[in-house]
Amino acid sequence: MTLTGRVPLLLLVGLVPVVLRPSMGTVWTWVLLVGLVTALDWLLAPRPSALEVVRRPPGTVRTGTPATSRLTVTSTVRRTVRAVVRDAWQPTAGATGNRHRVVLRPGARTVLTTPLLPRRRGDLLALGVTVRLPGPLGLACRQATLDVPGTVRSLPAFESRKHLPSRLARLRDLDGRAAVRIRGQGTEFDSLREYVRGDDVRSIDWRASARSRSVVVRTWQPERDRRVVLVLDTSRVAAGRVGDVPRLDSAMDAALLLAALAARAGDRVDFLAGDRTVRSRLRAAGARDVAARLQEAMADLEPVIAEADWSGLAGEITRLGRQRALVVLLTPLEPAAVREGLLPVLPTLVRHHRVVVASVKDPALGALVDARGSLAETYAAAAAAEVVHERERAARVLRTLGVDVLDTDAERLPPALADHYLDLKARGLL
Amino acid sequence: MRGWWERHRTMTLIGGGTVAALLVAVLLGTGARTSAAHDPDNPDGTGARAVARVLADQGVDVEVVRSAAELEDTEVGADTTVLVTSPDDLGRSTARRLLAHADAATVVVADPGPGAVAALGVEAEGIGSVPDAPRGAACTDGGLDALRGLAVDVDRATAWPTTAGCFGGPDGWWLASADEGLLLLGAAGILENDQVLRADNATAALRLLGQDRRLVWYVPDLADLGADDGVSLRSLLPPWLLPAVWLGGIVMVAVAWWRGRRLGPLAVEPLPVTVRALETTHARGRLYRDAADRAHAVRALRRHTRVTAAAHLRLPEQDTDALLRDVARAVGRPADEVAALLADSAPPPRTDDELIHLARSLAELDREVRAT
Numbered sequence: 001m002t003l004t005g006r007v008p009l010l011l012l013v014g015l016v017p018v019v020l021r022p023s024m025g026t027v028w029t030w031v032l033l034v035g036l037v038t039a040l041d042w043l044l045a046p047r048p049s050a051l052e053v054v055r056r057p058p059g060t061v062r063t064g065t066p067a068t069s070r071l072t073v074t075s076t077v078r079r080t081v082r083a084v085v086r087d088a089w090q091p092t093a094g095a096t097g098n099r100h101r102v103v104l105r106p107g108a109r110t111v112l113t114t115p116l117l118p119r120r121r122g123d124l125l126a127l128g129v130t131v132r133l134p135g136p137l138g139l140a141c142r143q144a145t146l147d148v149p150g151t152v153r154s155l156p157a158f159e160s161r162k163h164l165p166s167r168l169a170r171l172r173d174l175d176g177r178a179a180v181r182i183r184g185q186g187t188e189f190d191s192l193r194e195y196v197r198g199d200d201v202r203s204i205d206w207r208a209s210a211r212s213r214s215v216v217v218r219t220w221q222p223e224r225d226r227r228v229v230l231v232l233d234t235s236r237v238a239a240g241r242v243g244d245v246p247r248l249d250s251a252m253d254a255a256l257l258l259a260a261l262a263a264r265a266g267d268r269v270d271f272l273a274g275d276r277t278v279r280s281r282l283r284a285a286g287a288r289d290v291a292a293r294l295q296e297a298m299a300d301l302e303p304v305i306a307e308a309d310w311s312g313l314a315g316e317i318t319r320l321g322r323q324r325a326l327v328v329l330l331t332p333l334e335p336a337a338v339r340e341g342l343l344p345v346l347p348t349l350v351r352h353h354r355v356v357v358a359s360v361k362d363p364a365l366g367a368l369v370d371a372r373g374s375l376a377e378t379y380a381a382a383a384a385a386e387v388v389h390e391r392e393r394a395a396r397v398l399r400t401l402g403v404d405v406l407d408t409d410a411e412r413l414p415p416a417l418a419d420h421y422l423d424l425k426a427r428g429l430l
Numbered sequence: 431m432r433g434w435w436e437r438h439r440t441m442t443l444i445g446g447g448t449v450a451a452l453l454v455a456v457l458l459g460t461g462a463r464t465s466a467a468h469d470p471d472n473p474d475g476t477g478a479r480a481v482a483r484v485l486a487d488q489g490v491d492v493e494v495v496r497s498a499a500e501l502e503d504t505e506v507g508a509d510t511t512v513l514v515t516s517p518d519d520l521g522r523s524t525a526r527r528l529l530a531h532a533d534a535a536t537v538v539v540a541d542p543g544p545g546a547v548a549a550l551g552v553e554a555e556g557i558g559s560v561p562d563a564p565r566g567a568a569c570t571d572g573g574l575d576a577l578r579g580l581a582v583d584v585d586r587a588t589a590w591p592t593t594a595g596c597f598g599g600p601d602g603w604w605l606a607s608a609d610e611g612l613l614l615l616g617a618a619g620i621l622e623n624d625q626v627l628r629a630d631n632a633t634a635a636l637r638l639l640g641q642d643r644r645l646v647w648y649v650p651d652l653a654d655l656g657a658d659d660g661v662s663l664r665s666l667l668p669p670w671l672l673p674a675v676w677l678g679g680i681v682m683v684a685v686a687w688w689r690g691r692r693l694g695p696l697a698v699e700p701l702p703v704t705v706r707a708l709e710t711t712h713a714r715g716r717l718y719r720d721a722a723d724r725a726h727a728v729r730a731l732r733r734h735t736r737v738t739a740a741a742h743l744r745l746p747e748q749d750t751d752a753l754l755r756d757v758a759r760a761v762g763r764p765a766d767e768v769a770a771l772l773a774d775s776a777p778p779p780r781t782d783d784e785l786i787h788l789a790r791s792l793a794e795l796d797r798e799v800r801a802t
Contacts, residue, residue: 002691008684014677022670027677084693091699099693130694145694240707247707302702332707362707369734370796372789375782380715381789382727385734387711392737 001042002132002141010034010139041135048144050077051104053085053129058116060153060296067116067152069095071129075104082134085112088127092120093152118154121249122300126150155295156249160257160414167261167418174426192216224266226430227325228421229317229353230255230294232301235275237334239303240362242410247360248303250410251330254358255298256291257414258328258421263290265425270320273301275308278316307341314345318352325353326430328417333359333407335390338398346401354429356404358417363409468515468540468621470494470647475624478515481635482647488636491644498524498654501646502531510535510644515621517546521655525549528648529612535646536611538638541588541618545666552608556588556616557601564629565604565617569596574605574613576637583629584619605638613638724785725778732772735792739772739799750774761798771795 014030056070069089075081083102089095094117102110118124129148134141192208195215208216232238232255238248259269269290271282282297308331317327327349331342342357349355368384371377395405408416424430435442466472470482470492486492495501506512512532514520517539520528528537529550539550547556564583569575574596582597587604595603597617604617615621615638620631639645718727739757740747747753750773758768770776771791779785 003684003688005685005688008681008688011677011681011684015674018673018677019670022668022673024673024676027673027680030677031680086693088694088697091697127697128694132693143691143693236705239703239705240709241704242707246702305703364708365711368708368711370793372786372793375786376715376719378731378786378789379719379727380712382718382730383711383715385730386714389730389733389737 002143003038004134004138004141006137006139007034007038010037037137038139041137042140042142043135045135045140045142046077046079046081046083046133048131048133048142048146050075050081050133051083051085051102051131052076053131053146053148055126055129055148055150057150058152060155060299061116061118062295063118063121063154063157065118067118069098069114069116069126069150069152071112071114071148072109073102073104073112074109075107078106080105084132086130086132087112087114088130089114089116089152090125090127092118093124093126093154094119116152118152121154121156121298122302123151123153126152153296153299155292155299156252156256158253158256158291158295160253161260161291163257163415163418164260167257167415167422168264170422171261171265171425174422191219193219223425223428223430226267227270227321227323228258228262228267229270229272229320229325229327230259231313231317231327231329231331232271232273232280232298233275233308233329233331234273234279234301234303235308235331235337236303236305237308237332237337239305240332242360242362242364245410246303247332247410248301250360250413251358252298252301253410254414254417255328255330256294257418259294260291261418261421263288267326267430269294270325271297272313272316272320273298274313274316275304276306277309277312281316283320307337310341310345314349317349322352324430326356326421326424327353328356328358330358333357333361333391333394333405335387335394338394343397343401346398346403350402354404354424355402356406356417356420357398358413359405359407360410360413361407466516466649468618469649470515473623475622477623478621480623480626481621481632481639484632485636485640485645488640490640490642492647493644494647494649496649497651498527501528501648504646506532506535506646507644508534509642510646511639511642512537512646512648513639514539514648514650515541515618516649517542517550519650519652520546520549522549524650524654525551528650532611532646534611536613536642538613538615540615540621542614547590547608547614550608550612552590552592552612552614554590554592554602554606554608554614556590556614558586558588559601560585561587565597565599567596567634568598570594570598574607574638576641577605577634580630580634580637582617582620582631582634584617584625584631586619588616590614590616722782724780724782728778728785728788729774731789731792732774735796735799736772738796742799743802757795757799760802761795763795763798768795 011031011034014027017030018026052074054072056072058067058069061067069087071085071087073085081104085100085102087095087098089098095114098114100112104110126149128145130143130145132141132143192205193216195204195217199217203217205216205218232251234248238246238251240247242250259271262269271294272278273280279301280297282294346355365384365388369381369388372381391407395407398405404420406413406416406420465474467476468478470478473479482492493504495504512535514528514537539546542550544556547554561584564581566581567577567579569577577596589599589602589604590606590608591602592606592608595606597604606614606616608614619625620635626632626635736750736753737747740753743756743760745753745756754769754772755765757772758765779788
């Protein structure tokens with residue numbers, strides 16, 4: 001039972017009889033009267049079952065872009081129903097203006113829309129629909145919270161997509177390049193075309209020129225149909241926050257940019273996320289919307305407080321295909337984790353694939369090394385220097401194994417990884 | 431001792447001053463002294479000590495009583511005048527006790543408020559005024575002939591329109607005879623120390639109070655009031671107020687119920703675990719500090735500076751001697767100095783201050799190398 005503001009107002013009106021006939025008896029009589037009227041009003045209020053609430057799934061949006069939650073409310077009783085309906089979502093779903101006043105004639109229905117603005121990645125839950133139905137006098141209300149499940153799937157924000165146009169332009173530059181200067185075993189013969197000024201003379205195909213009336217050059221296109229395997233580490237090391245963003249989210253950003261780029265370049269992208277077990281897996285063979293599908297696969301990934309089982313993950317990578325691939329391991333360069341988990345499985349991987357380790361570096365670590373103000377800061381600087389040293393040593397060990405190591409800030413990692421990929425592609429090293 | 435004095439001088443002076451001030455206050459404050467108006471022990475302007483002393487000097491037996499029980503212990507006969515000051519402290523019960531005990535005597539009540547007048551059972555409404563001229567006696571009461579021909583001059587007076595009295599005017603009597611042997615003194619200023627010398631005030635006061643051999647000066651005490659005393663706040667308030675306050679309380683409960691009921695449960699967020707990536711590094715720093723491992727800390731810092739310098743100058747870092755030489759040449763410092771800073775063989779700092787100093791020197795060297 002819920003009261004409205006009219007009950008205290010009605011009680012206050014009791015001042016008139018109290019002044020006219022001042023005694024405590026008057027007070028109690030009035031309170032009893034108001035109580036009886038309120039109870040009667042509550043009894044006459046429609047039951048919450050008078051409303052049928054159905055949710056239309058709000059679907060999937062990128063984090064930080066608006067979505068809409070829609071509720072269809074139908075009246076099931078033969079009288080006009082007034083109600084207040086609250087569509088509650090978890091706070092990071094960003095539901096604003098989620099209280100709706102409804103007046104429904106018998107059998108009528110209405111659609112209530114609540115704007116959402118997800119601020120967090122993952123599946124954001126609706127917490128139930130609360131309906132409050134006042135009685136005919138508007139003194140008391142029946143109130144109930146109906147369980148109307150719903151989720152809005154909030155995809156990774158893909159902030160780094162702003163880097164995509166420039167990288168695609170670089171990719172086009174690689175395409176149809178006439179020069180042979182950087183021709184490697186991976187570049188593929190594309191076509192013959194007439195020589196134009198500016199082409200490298202070394203790319204002239206003399207044999208073809210002899211058969212035609214003009215000078216003909218060979219053009220090359222970058223290799224296509226290679227495999228890119230993105231491996232996202234969701235273990236404890238990915239839970240650490242750099243600034244306010246978990247490393248996992250920064251790694252996702254980098255993976256999305258690389259996947260979008262590789263898909264445009266005609267490569268096949270496979271995705272794997274896991275720690276002790278595989279959490280998510282996606283085989284997107286040459287699909288155009290690979291970034292969207294990847295976002296979907298990443299949406300509900302959360303770091304777990306467990307060590308990654310790299311031998312298991314390596315087995316999964318092998319199971320994805322035996323063809324040589326670019327394997328991108330998105331894992332922080334955490335010395336202990338690398339030494340004990342990753343290092344033992346790398347030699348086998350490197351033998352079959354080209355392996356890149358992309359790690360999110362914490363810029364605060366550099367600041368910590370340079371801070372020498374107090375005694376505490378000096379010791380912290382010493383510890384940070386130690387950590388920096390260990391990271392460098394781990395990176396060096398990986399490089400000696402033939403692994404490419406990218407260790408940069410969260411914002412610079414996606415473009416750096418994309419550039420590295422383009423570099424490998426241009427050199428035909430995929 | 432001298433050092434202690436230097437350190438605690440201010441506090442000692444303040445403390446000593448406070449104690450001295452308290453002592454003076456206590457010593458000067460001893461003796462019967464009050465600040466109540468018309469009190470026989472009050473020497474201030476509004477007190478009545480002068481009148482009390484003069485009456486005593488004139489041979490009147492002045493007895494001061496300060497509670498109802500004390501009053502009842504005092505013999506009050508026909509040859510006694512009872513003066514009641516601070517009568518607003520009279521309740522219905524104390525007034526009843528006073529009138530019953532002083533049945534035979536003349537009771538003079540100085541400057542009673544409406545509550546005291548009602549408590550004494552007198553049905554008259556006092557009219558307050560600020561007179562600008564003295565008022566003549568003009569008595570109609572037979573018992574007050576002694577006051578004839580006198581004029582009193584007070585700052586503030588209350589007049590009661592009773593049937594008889596003295597110092598009458600259009601608004602009533604300043605000394606009103608309310609009942610047999612009960613006088614209300616509206617011009618109580620005649621008792622006050624600073625007004626007693628005006629006009630015939632002193633004479634009027636002495637004649638009024640000195641008619642009889644004895645004067646019982648009754649100062650009522652609030653502590654004597656019984657629970658059934660009608661002169662409470664309640665009797666002065668409108669009768670509907672208390673029920674209205676109750677109703678107001680019930681309204682507040684209703685408001686709390688109205689506002690306190692939420693529209694559905696709180697929206698809760700499943701919160702993620704927040705792990706700062708640098709947490710282990712900070713913890714390691716604290717560990718070094720707790721262990722006071724200066725040698726280890728300085729080794730890590732030196733190695734860091736060497737590695738960055740080697741990377742910047744594009745030199746192999748394994749060959750420490752050559753690196754130190756090149757760094758010294760690059761920054762233009764003596765080789766010994768650079769070696770003392772950078773070489774692992776240099777002695778570790780002995781104190782925390784030395785450690786901080788060395789760490790700062792290393793950072794400085796780092797900056798110099800980067801500047802080349």
